[in-house]
Amino acid sequence: MSLDAVTAILLIPALAAALMAALPGYRATARFNVLAALATFLVALSLLFVRPQPGPYLHVDDLNNVFIVLTTFVGFTTSVFSASYIDHELEIGRLTPTFLRFYHAMYQVLMFAMNLALVANNIGVMWVAIELATLTTVLMVGIYRTHEALEAAWKYFILGSVGIALALFGTILIYMAALPTVGEGLDAMVWTTLIERAASFDPALLNLAFVFLLLGYGTKVGLAPLHAWLPDAHAEGPTPISAVLSGLLLNVALYALLRFKMLLAANPQALAPGPLMVTMGLISALFAAFMLYRRRDIKRMFAYSSIEHMGIITFAFGMGGPLANFAGLLHMTMHSLTKSAIFFAVGHIAQVKGTQRIADMGGLTETHPVLGWGLVLGVVAIAGLPPLGIFMSEFLVVTSTFARAPWLAILLVLAILIGLAGLFLRLNTIAFGEPRGPVAAAKASYVPMFAHLALVFVAGIYMPPHLVAWFQNVAKLLG
Amino acid sequence: MRGLTFDIAHMLAGSLVLISFMQLYQDRLYALLNVFAIHAFVLTLSVAWQAYVQAAPHLYVTAMIALAFKAIIIPVALHRIIVRLGIHREIEKVVGVGTAMLIGMGLVALSMVVMLRVTEGADPLAREDLAFALSVVLLGLLMMVTRRNAVGQVVGFMSLENGLVLAATGAKGMPLVVEISVAFSILIAFIVIGIFLFRIRERFDTVDLQALDRFRGERR
Numbered sequence: 001m002s003l004d005a006v007t008a009i010l011l012i013p014a015l016a017a018a019l020m021a022a023l024p025g026y027r028a029t030a031r032f033n034v035l036a037a038l039a040t041f042l043v044a045l046s047l048l049f050v051r052p053q054p055g056p057y058l059h060v061d062d063l064n065n066v067f068i069v070l071t072t073f074v075g076f077t078t079s080v081f082s083a084s085y086i087d088h089e090l091e092i093g094r095l096t097p098t099f100l101r102f103y104h105a106m107y108q109v110l111m112f113a114m115n116l117a118l119v120a121n122n123i124g125v126m127w128v129a130i131e132l133a134t135l136t137t138v139l140m141v142g143i144y145r146t147h148e149a150l151e152a153a154w155k156y157f158i159l160g161s162v163g164i165a166l167a168l169f170g171t172i173l174i175y176m177a178a179l180p181t182v183g184e185g186l187d188a189m190v191w192t193t194l195i196e197r198a199a200s201f202d203p204a205l206l207n208l209a210f211v212f213l214l215l216g217y218g219t220k221v222g223l224a225p226l227h228a229w230l231p232d233a234h235a236e237g238p239t240p241i242s243a244v245l246s247g248l249l250l251n252v253a254l255y256a257l258l259r260f261k262m263l264l265a266a267n268p269q270a271l272a273p274g275p276l277m278v279t280m281g282l283i284s285a286l287f288a289a290f291m292l293y294r295r296r297d298i299k300r301m302f303a304y305s306s307i308e309h310m311g312i313i314t315f316a317f318g319m320g321g322p323l324a325n326f327a328g329l330l331h332m333t334m335h336s337l338t339k340s341a342i343f344f345a346v347g348h349i350a351q352v353k354g355t356q357r358i359a360d361m362g363g364l365t366e367t368h369p370v371l372g373w374g375l376v377l378g379v380v381a382i383a384g385l386p387p388l389g390i391f392m393s394e395f396l397v398v399t400s401t402f403a404r405a406p407w408l409a410i411l412l413v414l415a416i417l418i419g420l421a422g423l424f425l426r427l428n429t430i431a432f433g434e435p436r437g438p439v440a441a442a443k444a445s446y447v448p449m450f451a452h453l454a455l456v457f458v459a460g461i462y463m464p465p466h467l468v469a470w471f472q473n474v475a476k477l478l479g
Numbered sequence: 480m481r482g483l484t485f486d487i488a489h490m491l492a493g494s495l496v497l498i499s500f501m502q503l504y505q506d507r508l509y510a511l512l513n514v515f516a517i518h519a520f521v522l523t524l525s526v527a528w529q530a531y532v533q534a535a536p537h538l539y540v541t542a543m544i545a546l547a548f549k550a551i552i553i554p555v556a557l558h559r560i561i562v563r564l565g566i567h568r569e570i571e572k573v574v575g576v577g578t579a580m581l582i583g584m585g586l587v588a589l590s591m592v593v594m595l596r597v598t599e600g601a602d603p604l605a606r607e608d609l610a611f612a613l614s615v616v617l618l619g620l621l622m623m624v625t626r627r628n629a630v631g632q633v634v635g636f637m638s639l640e641n642g643l644v645l646a647a648t649g650a651k652g653m654p655l656v657v658e659i660s661v662a663f664s665i666l667i668a669f670i671v672i673g674i675f676l677f678r679i680r681e682r683f684d685t686v687d688l689q690a691l692d693r694f695r696g697e698r699r
Contacts, residue, residue, distance in 0.1 A: 124655035128662050135669060142673075157673070158632060161666060162620065165639055168659065169616060172646045175653050176601060176609065184652030204597040 004052040006060055008043045009072065009115045012036055017108035026090070026100040030083040033104045037072070037079040040111060044072040054192050059121035062474045067118050067255050070333055074247045074340050075111050077448035081344045082107070082240035084445040088351050089238070099143060103238070110136040110244065114252050123171050124189050126256055127164065130220065133249060134160040141237035152232035159219060159229040167216025167256075173209035174263070177201040191259060198266035206264055207271040213260045214276055220253035222307050223314060224284035234303035235356065239347030242299055246306040247340035251332055254310065258317060258478060265320075265479040277318030282408065284311030285415040292422030297356045298346055301426055302339065305382060308419050309335045315412065316397045317478065319404070325475035327396035334389040334456055335382075341452035342378040345371055348444040349430075353437040358426055363435030368442055372431050374449050379427045381456050383420040389459035484532050485604055491525035492611035492645060496587060499618040499638055503583055504576045508561055508568045508630055512554045515634050519549035522641045529648045532604075538648055541660045545644065548664050549637060556671055557630055571627040579625050586617040608649025615642030633670055640667070 016036035020029045047068060051060050060068070086103070089095045095103070110133055117129035138160065142153030171189075178188040181200045187193050198206075219226040234242040257277075264273045288308035295301035313335065316328030348371055353361045364372030381388040394416060401409035498518045505511040523546040530538030561568065572579070590613035598606045619639025623632050640663050647656045 122655070124659065128655075128658060131662055131666065135666060138669075153673075154629070157670060158623070158636070161636055161670075162623065162639070165616070165636075165643055168643050169613070169646060172643070172650050172653065173609075176598070176605065176650050179651065180600065186654045188652075189654055202598075202600055204599075205601075208593065208597050 005043050005046050005050065006052050006058050006119050009040050009047075009068065009119070010058075010112060012040045012043065013108040013112035013115065017105045017112065020108060021101065021105040024097075024101070026086075026097045026104075029101060029104045030086060033107060034076070034079045034083055036108060037076040037111065040115070041069075041072040041076040044068050054121055056186055056190050057122050057125055058119045059192060060119060061477075062470065063258070063477055064118045064255065066329065066333070066471070066474060067251060068115065070336055071114050071118065071248050071252070072111075074336055074452075075114075075244070077451060078240050078243050078247070078340060078344075079107065080445060081243070081347065081448045082238075084443065085238070085240055085347050085351070088443060094144060095238075103140065103143060106136045106140050107240075107244075110140070110249075114248060117252050118255060121191050122186075122189050123174060123191060123194070123259075126191075126259075127168055127171050130167070130217070130253065130256060131164050133252065134164060134220070137233070137237075137241065137245060137249060140241045141233045143238060144236065146236070148232075149236040152229075152236035156229040156233040159226070163216045163219025163226065165216070166212050166219075170209045170212030170216055170260075173205055173212065174260070177205035177209060194263055195266055198263050199268065201267055201270075203267055203269035203271070206267055210260055210264050210271070210273055210276075214257065214273075214280070217253045217257045217260075218280060221250055221257065221314065222284070222310050223280045224287045224307070224311065227284065227288075227307050230307060231300045231303040234306070235297050235300040239299070239343055239350065242303070243340040243343035243347075246303070246343065247336040250306065250310050251336060254313065254317075254332070257314075261317070262477075262479060274318045274320050277314050278408065279318075281311045281313070281315030281318055282411055282415070284308065285315065285412065285419075286311075289415045289419035289422065292419055293425070295426065296358055298350065298358050298361070298426075298430065299343075299356055301358070301423075302342055302346060302382075305419065305423065306335075306339055308415065309339070309382070312394065312397060312412070312416070315408075316400075319397075319401055320479060321400065321404075322472065322475045323400040324397065325478040326471050327393050327400055329471050329474060330459075331390065331393035331397060334393050334459060337452045337456050338378060338381045338388075338390060341449045341456070342375065342382060344449040344452075345375040345378055348442050349375065352440060352442045355437070358429055360437050361430050362433050362437070364431045367435045367439040370446055371442055371444065374446065374453070376427065376431050377453050378449075379423050381453065383423050384416055385420075387457075387460045389456040392460050488525065488528055488532065488604055488649075489607055491521060491528060492608050492649075494521050495525065495641065495645060496611055496614045496618070499615050499622075499642075500580065500583055502622060502634065502638060503579050503618065503625075506570050506572070506576075508566070508570060508628070509558065511570065511631065511634055512557055515638060516550050516554045518638055518641055519545055519554075522644060523550060525645060526648045533651060535652070537657050540657045541644065541648065544657075544660050544664055545641075549641070549667075553637065553667060553671060557633070560671070561630065566630065567628070570631045573625045573627065579621065583618055583621055586621060587614040590614045590617055602651060605649050605651055609646055612642045612646035612649060615639070615645060618642075633667075636670070637667055 023029050113129050113133035117126050120126040138153050138157045142149050175188050181197050182188040222230040261273045264270045285308050288304045291304045313328050313332045316324045350356050384390045384394040398409055501514050523542050526542040591610050594610035594613050616639050619635050622635030626632050
């Protein structure tokens with residue numbers, strides 16, 4: 001295989017992981033982690049201009065290019081945040097240098113796995129990559145080794161394993177469906193071949209396969225009946241991992257689901273995958289919105305907010321059509337940026353206050369103005385208030401639904417409003433009022449957080465026409 | 480010859496379903512591990528038979544992995560972990576044996592109805608294999624949800640995975656089967672190492688409800 005950009009975004013994290021597992025100094029590795037993530041991001045940007053030919057294992061098209069650029073970008077900013085976060089964890093002795101070495105190596109393995117899942121042109125390779133990503137995140141969630149962290153890691157492990165096991169069964173069924181037309185061997189798992197010939201596949205097998213894939217990858221997306229692992233995993237692991245989980249890994253699982261949705265859509269006799277996704281998305285959004293009210297743990301609260309937004313995104317893609325798909329893509333991008341920014345703020349807040357309990361923190365805008373207002377801004381963005389980016393994408397989702405299924409749109413609006421109220425109720429305690437808890441100054445890096453928020457803000461006001469054209473193109477691709 | 484090939488593959492896959500049922504009613508951990516070892520051994524035979532029938536030598540690798548890893552190493556390792564960590568040797572179940580068996584029968588019937596109807600056009604051998612494989616997968620899931628015990632859950636997951644390997648080898652000429660079975664082995668190895676390294680025995684042994692509540696995270 002010649003060395004092109006696609007290989008490079010896989011090679012850089014893989015090599016960096018190996019190197020960081022070997023290097024002893026933790027400060028150097030933290031910096032090296034940032035460098036490797038930056039290099040991956042820059043290479044991923046070059047994919048926008050030069051795109052290699054699809055091979056039997058790897059390919060890049062308009063759809064996964066969006067995901068790749070987003071993943072590597074948030075991966076890079078999170079590594080910057082992680083460097084300052086980890087410093088503090090070392091100081092208070094929550095992590096030891098040995099664990100840090102492991103942590104950084106795992107971070108790069110996770111980046112590798114996510115990139116591989118995105119560029120894979122082979123549904124088998126994609127599955128293996130998502131399994132690898134699950135494994136690395138399980139290890140990182142359990143890294144503090146408290147009872148709660150182990151419990152969370154175990155729960156994630158068991159549910160995640162069952163999820164990917166079901167996804168594999170679905171993958172095997174897709175292969176079986178492709179067998180009569182494509183023939184035995186590698187070709188019947190290559191996505192570009194599958195999509196070309198999908199019209200002649202056996203529709204019944206495709207339907208059954210999609211049910212398994214929806215349940216399997218849906219578990220990893222965090223859709224409602226299968227979401228149980230998500231709040232625990234977000235709350236108990238290190239905060240950079242919560243940011244990566246919410247901002248990226250959920251997207252990667254959703255991407256896998258979208259690929260198979262396209263496959264079904266290409267077969268005229270197969271079941272329409274849309275209604276299934278709409279139902280699961282709507283249930284997730286409504287359920288998570290109600291769950292926001294009883295939350296006492298700040299990270300857990302934002303984990304439920306992630307379930308809500310993944311629900312909205314799945315809903316949008318389930319509705320289908322150029323406008324709803326466009327809205328879904330935009331919402332996914334905005335959610336990734338905003339939610340990771342919120343977790344950056346939350347990570348530092350939890351460090352300053354020494355707890356994640358909402359009741360023990362208060363008056364942040366007075367004691368830590370930058371952090372406090374950063375969080376306020378983030379919550380305003382995630383709740384979908386104008387003029388920020390999420391308002392625009394939610395508005396698009398709602399309006400495109402209103403035109404076709406007004407009842408569904410009403411339910412969706414209900415979920416968004418309930419979620420908004422729930423978030424603001426808690427934000428009020430955290431950010432305003434009497435200061436509570438320790439007030440020591442925070443040693444934080446604010447750049448990643450505000451960079452994300454600035455992007456979300458700009459996107460709410462002005463979208464470059466290039467970007468719009470690109471997203472429209474992808475939306476058409478999604479059918 | 481065609482008839483015999485089919486019958487042997489059929490018999491092996493059917494035995495896997497039967498052994499899955501046997502796992503459902505075990506109430507001692509050691510006995511469960513022994514039954515699982517038999518499950519893995521029958522899977523080995525089944526995969527090897529498929530390798531012979533399809534003339535696909537790479538499937539012998541999958542068979543060897545199943546034999547060495549799942550029939551020998553993992554049961555022995557789990558056995559030792561149970562001794563070393565002093566885990567309770569009885570399996571706590573959520574529902575009674577009778578109910579579990581009835582649900583299991585329902586699941587097998589369901590997978591037969593679904594798979595046989597859906598795969599009418601496919602090769603008869605692959606068809607039967609897929610139906611049995613789905614039964615094994617669903618029975619594995621049932622085992623996982625009806626066990627409170629971590630080792631019990633892991634065994635449930637492994638037998639679920641055996642079902643997946645059965646499906647993958649039954650699908651004629653499927654690529655990456657070896658890679659997928661390696662990936663699964665790594666996953667299981669991680670789970671087992673995790674049990675041991677984290678010494679999460681408290682989580683699986685405790686009958687103290689307060690301690691369990693604390694683990695749920697939010698009742699603090």
